[in-house]
Amino acid sequence: MTHILLISHDIPSMSVGATIPIYHMIKNLSTQYDITLVCFNSKKYDIKPLEKHLSNIILLDNPVYDSFKDQFTYTFKNMLSYDNIKMRSFFNYYYHPKMSEIIKDTLRCNEYDIIITDMPMAFYVKNIKKPKIVYAFDAVGDYNHHMAKKATSIQSKLYWYLNYMKIHQYEKCYNKFDECIVVNNKDKKLLERFIKTPVSVVANGVDIEYFKNKNNRRIRQLVFVGDMSTPPNNDAVRYFVDEIYPLILREVNIPLKIIGRNPTDYIKSLDDDPNITVTGSVDDIRKHLNPGSIFITPMISGTGIKNKILEAMSMSLSVVSTRTGISGINAVNGHDFLLADTPEEFKDAILRLIYDDNLNRRIAENARVYVKNNYSWINASNKIIHLIKKNIK
Incomplete structure (x- = not known):
């Protein structure tokens, strides 16, 4: 051997x-x-x-x-x-x-x-x-x-x-x-x-069977996941909260959940906003990825493939991502996820998924099939x- x-x-x-x-x-x-x-x-x-x-x-x-x-x-x-x-x-x-x-x-x-x-x-x-x-x-x-x-x-x-x-x-x-x-x-x-x-x-x-959505309750929310001790994740949250989230809240009230260990003082302070929940580290990420949720990756820096995106897709969540966030994942925009590189594009993509439940379900289902076939x-x-x-x- x-x-x-x-x-x-x-x-x-x-x-x-x-x-x-x-x-x-x-x-x-x-x-x-x-x-x-x-x-x-x-x-x-x-x-x-x-x-x-x-x-x-x-x-x-x-x-x-x-x-x-x-x-x-x-x-x-x-x-x-x-x-x-x-x-x-x-x-x-x-x-x-x-x-x-x-x-x-x-x-x-x-x-x-x-x-x-x-x-x-x-x-x-x-x-x-x-x-x-x-x-x-x-x-x-x-x-x-x-x-x-x-x-x-x-x-x-x-x-x-x-x-x-x-x-x-x-x-x-x-x-x-x-x-x-x-x-x-x-x-x-x-x-x-x-x-x-x-x-x-x-x-x-991705462990396809482990990351399989067994949550029965559909929750309409935005979810960001990442280790908050890294600059790319901090930058992404700040970019979303400062430049994108206010545009969304003008149109619709939807909560934002920020999940990940080592939240900085800035990230912790966001928990004071009634629309935002900061969880810190969680024992089982799957419990927080409910059907109907929209997984956001507004990354503006970083390298490598983001496993968190693959896990969310495997859990049948619709993903909205910047080009940097989805880098290395050859999924099809409009079929397996939605691409958004500007605040306006990000807002529009999220609103499309909120107002069109059939689109949300279709993107989510396609995402799981894509990961199952490729990762x-x-x-x-x-x-x-x-x-x-x-x-x-």
């Missing part, structure tokens, strides 16, 4: 975007491969659902801090350590000397046919002489470059530009891998500008299996 060493920046979870593909890759590949998982443990996610799919699990707990000062001191010390600089992963948040030892010992004591790592952990194994695949997900450097150009203050512009230079330099380590995986063609083309390693597109998937995790895993076989000599 082929032995895989899989390295992740956290315990893979089926509920958090950055690790969802890794979670499903483990589930689907474990029937054919022997997989050892090495990862940090932030204690946010449970390893138990994956235990039966893994032959070996090696976790390194993230330290618990008494204060932000302690956390900053510890992280800064690691980032500036001699070993971190020597590895040319300078200023890498995920560098930890103990993790470096664990990976070296694991490779020394076991024979693996191939290494698969996610983007944040790639630098640990870039110089290992074994077949290697990096799951980059998207072109993160380009996103930071976009944010630097968009920033209005000197401090913000400097922050994003320095981040861009750091990550762009980091992404060059993909040249030491045999294969790089991204989730859409846009990110593939961006990375191919400066890396020579073959870049393959493996689109994210299964089994299909994604089969593409990864092909890449594994291709790179094992």
Whole structure:
């Protein structure tokens, strides 16, 4: 049996975007491969659902801090350590000397046919002489470059530009891998500008049966979902609330529900508006995606495929999205979702769905069929299996 060493920046979870593909890759590949998982443990996610799919699990707990000062001191010390600089992963948040030892010992004591790592952990194994695949997900450097150009203050512009230079330099380590995986063609083309390693597109998937709408009650509401600690989601909410929602409320009274962990003070303040509900983190997103709801993605920045859109479509919700939000998802405007790139277009699309229930139902039904036919995790895993076989000599 082929032995895989899989390295992740956290315990893979089926509920958090950055690790969802890794979670499903483990589930689907474990029937054919022997997989050892090495990862940090932030204690946010449970390893138990994956235990039966893994032959070996090696976790390194993230330290618990008494204060932000302690956390900053510890992280800064690691980032500036001699070993971190020597590895040319300078200023890498995920560098930890103990993790470096664990990976070296694991490779020394076991024979693996191939290494698969996610983007944040790639630098640990870039110089290992074994077949290697990096799951980059998207072109993160380009996103930071976009944010630097968009920033209005000197401090913000400097922050994003320095981040861009750091990550762009980091992404060059993909040249030491045999294969790089991204989730859409846009990110593939961006990375191919400066890396020579073959870049393959493996689109994210959806668990069709898990994300199947079993709510009987139809609720007319607007729903936004996203991790509120990320600038793209904050920008999207601010854009919608400031420029689009007032236009809608002039025509019809419809509530807005904002769902997602780590709401900023600005997002929390929106809960004071009687038309807006801010839930924060929820245990089960499916309970909030009722039939008749309209799922909005007014994204004005960001990269990669938005899993939240695929999940909403799988739940048979009509989606209204900007071009940025739907990027990488080749659904048909007017059939599987409604495209809206200006405040007026967004308002008009939502009003069409509100006033025409037949259209709302038709778009919602088409959305589920589209996801079912194009975004299964089994299909994604089969593409990864092909890449594994291709790179094992």
